[in-house]
Amino acid sequence: MSYAIDTLEHMFEYKQVSPASASSASATAEEFLAGREASGGATLTAAERVAELQSRISQMQSRTLSSTLIPTHPAIASLLPGGGLQQGSVYSVDSSAMLLMTLLAAPSAAGSWCAVVGVPEFGIEAAQRFGVNLERLVLVPHPGDQWLAVTAAIADVVDVVVARPPTRASDSAVARLASRLRQRKSTLLMVGSWPQSEAMVSLGESQWHGIGNGHGHLAAREVTVTVTSKSAGRPRSARIWLPDASEQIRSYSVAESGPAQLTVLPQQVSA
Known part of the structure; x- marks a missing residue:
């Protein structure tokens, strides 16, 4: 592991990034x-x-x-500034596996390489069902205490990176990583809050469907997705299926509303 990290750091030259662009x-x-x-x-x-x-x-x-936007799912893209994920930017994302897979599916299907760092429970079979191309997916489940260097090195060659920080990074480390992302035009989806994020993508009230009067099974979930960005005056929200009964991600229609069956509070959402 130590040799691999040394190699990644050498390739990345992480601490030699010049801050002179300002x-x-x-x-x-x-x-x-x-x-x-x-x-x-x-x-x-x-x-x-x-x-x-x-x-x-x-x-x-x-x-x-004016760098190119990376496409993402239309149900979420309409909430994002510019209608997609901005190259070279960081987005804070709620800790939801389904939400992460939904954000990764469109870039992956369009040919982008994706990586997931520090999320060992990320399920590749579920990701494949959501549309993530496993042939262009890099997994680093346990980066250890070198997670920031590993994330930066992978962002050097991968289009979209998901990372979950185990510890708080220093201001200088955050600035170096942001500079590297802008240089390489890589997009970082950081699980949890992160300084200098372009936007925060969060989940609100979650309602499951499929449970009847003491019988049945969980078949679909509708959630409120909210995007809070620096460029928008107020947060943007939309109700979406994550997923619906046919395992598809799509916008929720008011015509589909029915009696509530099982409501999960936002802090309980992790799927």
Whole structure:
């Protein structure tokens, strides 16, 4: 295990990531204005320089933020900023195996490589039924105390990574990981809360169907999925089947509403 970690850290060069990108935008903008004036343009007033700088930086930021979205299930994508998972971003996700598999299924089916780090109970048979391609799935059930280095190294070569942190990471480690994700355009689904998350995907009230008057079996579950993001003014919620009686994930229709059978409080949800 130690040799494997050393190899991953060498490939990743985790602690050698430069944080200089934050200052490069303003420096480039200043060089742009200096070149503009030196090339014969009229000398700019202070207000004009500010306006030019703001315009230049906005253009640079828009190019950075316009990276390709990774598709995910339509029932959840409609709640996410931009309608999908942003490359190079981190999303905090509730500890629900079904929710994680639902988020992974569409990218996996589209050809993306996925990885799951530090979630030993993640069931590959269930994941396959949800649509995850096992041929493009990497599992690291027990990364140990090197979980952050392992997660960062795998994000270097995998499109979507699920990770569950066993301990709280330092602010500097969080910043280095965020920088690496932006460089490699990898998306991280962090189980539980995580600093600098693009959005939080959480489960609300969960209601199971299938239990009658003392008989039957659990056949379907409807849940409330809520996405809280930095860019949206208020949380977005939707009721979805996770799954329905035919093991499909889809939006819940009001026409399907019926008598409540078994309600599970949010803190009890783990499936």
